[in-house]
Amino acid sequence: MxxxxxxxxxxxxxxxxxxxxxxxxxxxxxxxxxxxxxxxxxxxxxxxxxxxxxxxxxxxxxxxxxxxxxxxxxxxxxxxxxxxxxxxxxxxxxxxxxxxxxxxxxxxxxxGGETVRGSDLTPPPAAPQPTDAQEPATQAELPMDSVPAAAPAETQSVVQAAERSAQPPAAPSAEAPTRRSLKETSFLISDPVVQPATQGFRGLMTRIGLRMDPSEAELAERADIHSVSQHWPGPRTIAVVNRKGGANKTPTVAALSAVFARYGGGGVLAWDNNENQGTLGWRTEQGPHTSSVLDLLRDKEQLLSPLAHNALLAHYVHHQTEDKYDVLRSDENDEGDHEISADEVDAVHSVAAKYYRMIIMDSGNTARAANWRAMIAHTNQLVIPTTTMEDRAEAAKLTLQTLTARDEHSAKLAEDAVVIISQWKPEDGDEARRIAAGFEPLVRAVVTVPYDPALKAGRIRHNALKPATQRAWLAAAAAVAKGL
Known part of the structure; x- marks a missing residue:
């Protein structure tokens, strides 16, 4: 059957x-x-x-x-x-x-159900086709009394010729393929081959020689990897903002940068856009120098020159050897009092956009600062980080309100924002779900990241995170990528 x-x-x-x-x-x-x-x-x-x-x-x-x-x-x-x-x-x-x-x-x-064999595939004999001499006439075409039962062969031939002439002309045959139709024709109609499972029990069976299809969870992970591996036609800028300090902005910048660089093949810059001194340099690997954004500003004309090449950037950014992205630090000179202006943000962004396919910007806590406003003007995708602490979540909501009321571009960013909620303590799962439910009607996507001590202090490295945390940040990056 x-x-x-x-x-x-x-x-x-x-x-x-x-x-x-x-x-x-x-x-x-x-x-x-x-x-x-x-x-x-x-x-x-x-x-x-x-x-x-x-x-x-x-x-x-x-x-x-x-x-x-x-x-x-x-x-x-x-x-x-x-x-x-x-x-x-x-x-x-x-x-x-x-x-x-x-x-x-x-x-x-x-x-009796005991023996199973291949089905008999021999087709039944085809019914014999009538020849012209045997073709019967239907009653509608030829009344039975119009031809004697024993009509001579000559009479039958005349009747059959009349029948054939009375039949409607055959439909024209399909038009022969033209050069244009050949161009529109493709033999590549096969469905893509799904790679076998690599994870869990299914992956184990594949490794011992029994090919198995991947599970739904593995297929979802592959889809997220595909999303974050994309390259877009032109640079993309992501701003990570929350008006409250301690809202997990810097870990969010580092974690997203690592995911996009690891899966997308580099070309990612994490930029600490604090108006004075930020913390991104403290949480990431330092290169063989102490350069900051002020050094890049000093040499921006040289870097924007048509003769400049990528290797020059090594003097100004700090490469993360494991996670494959670069860090542009804020001014860390305790004796300095330079405050980044809007024009300087524009200048640095023009340099970054020349050399990087993706720019992920950390930010300060003042939405009224000139550099904060200039950052928003360059932003393609907004990310609002928060923890499961109530005041951080409330500050995230107020940040969205501020942007919604500012101008059309800012309001669109707020509407399409991605909120990333990081658990502050291991037992904060219920609180994370409650906060997520509150943000879901307000933004495009909400992602929850589990508690991980590797994010609490010290240098942030993707491989130091737990597998569940790595998977959560991959999902968060995929949500961000869908807005680019």
Whole structure:
């Protein structure tokens, strides 16, 4: 019996059941052969189906089986509960090796559910087509009394010629392909091949030679990786903002930069855009110098010159050797009192946009500062970080309100913002869900990151995070990427 779902049954792993005339057989699963030895053909088939049903139970889904036997080839669908379906000839398009009909003993066994063989694929004999001399006339075309039963051959020929002339002309044949239609034709119609599972039990089975499809969780992770691996036509700027200190802005900048650089192949700049002294330099790796944004501003004309090259940036930024992104530090001179202006933000951004495909900007706590406003003007995607502490979450909401009321560009950023909630303590799961529910109607996406001591203090490194934390930051970066 053929069902519409048969075409949906995966051909992986490739399974063959072979029964030979000499009384031997084998089951081959993904290239691994399991010989079968039984006293008769019926026992051989029963043992083969036992092995295949066990495989279907492991996979928790039906499997496709190609059968080979003395009476020909076939194709079956075997379910985990032991039910077996034959795949019809028009579904699989396979041919028997021979047209020898099965023996009566085999037919009886198959009817009783004991023996399973490939279905008889020999098509029924085609009905003979009438010739012109045999073509009958319908009653509507030729009344029965208009031609004598024993009409001479000449009379029949005349009548048949009249019938043919009375028939409507045949439909014109399809137009021959033109050069244009050939250009529009493609032979690449196959579905993309899904890579086998690499994680969990399914990944283990794949590594031992039994190819298995990935789970839903692994497919979702692959989709997030694809999102953050994209390169866009032109630089993209992400601003990480919250009017409250201690809202996890700097860890958010470092974590997002690491994910985008690791999966996208570098070209990511983390820029500490505090008006005075920020903390991004304290939480990231320092290069072989102490340069800051002020040094880059001093040499901006040289860096914007057509003769400048990427290697010059090594004098000004601090490369993260493990996480593959660069850091542009704020001024860390305790004796200095330079406050970054809007014009200076524009100048630094023009340099950064020349050399980097993505710019992720840390920020201060003053939404009225000139450098803060200039940053927002360059922003393509807004990220609002917060922790599970109530005052940080309230400050995140007030930041959105400030931007919504400012101008059209700022309001659009607030509407499409991504809120990232980091658990302040391990037991803050319920509080994180409550805060997330409050933000969901206000922004495009909300992502929760679990508590991780590696984010609390010291240098932030992606590999130092727990696997669950790494997965959460990947999801957060994918949510951000969808707005770019």
């Amino acid at each position: 053929t069902t519409s779902s048969q075409t949906e049954v995966s051909a992986f792993p490739h399974i063959r059941a072979v029964v030979r005339a000499n009384g031997t057989g084998e089951v081959v699963i993904a290239g691994n052969s399991r010989p079968i030895d039984a006293p008769d053909e019926t026992a051989l088939r029963r043992e083969a189906m036992t092995l295949i049903t066990a495989q279907a139970s492991v996979l928790a889904r039906p499997v496709r089986v190609y059968t080979e036997g003395p009476e020909g080839d076939g194709e079956l669908i075997v379910h985990p509960d032991g039910n077996i379906e034959e795949v019809a000839a028009e579904t699989k398009g396979r041919r028997r090796r021979t047209a020898t009909p099965p023996s009566s003993a085999d037919s009886d066994a198959g009817a």
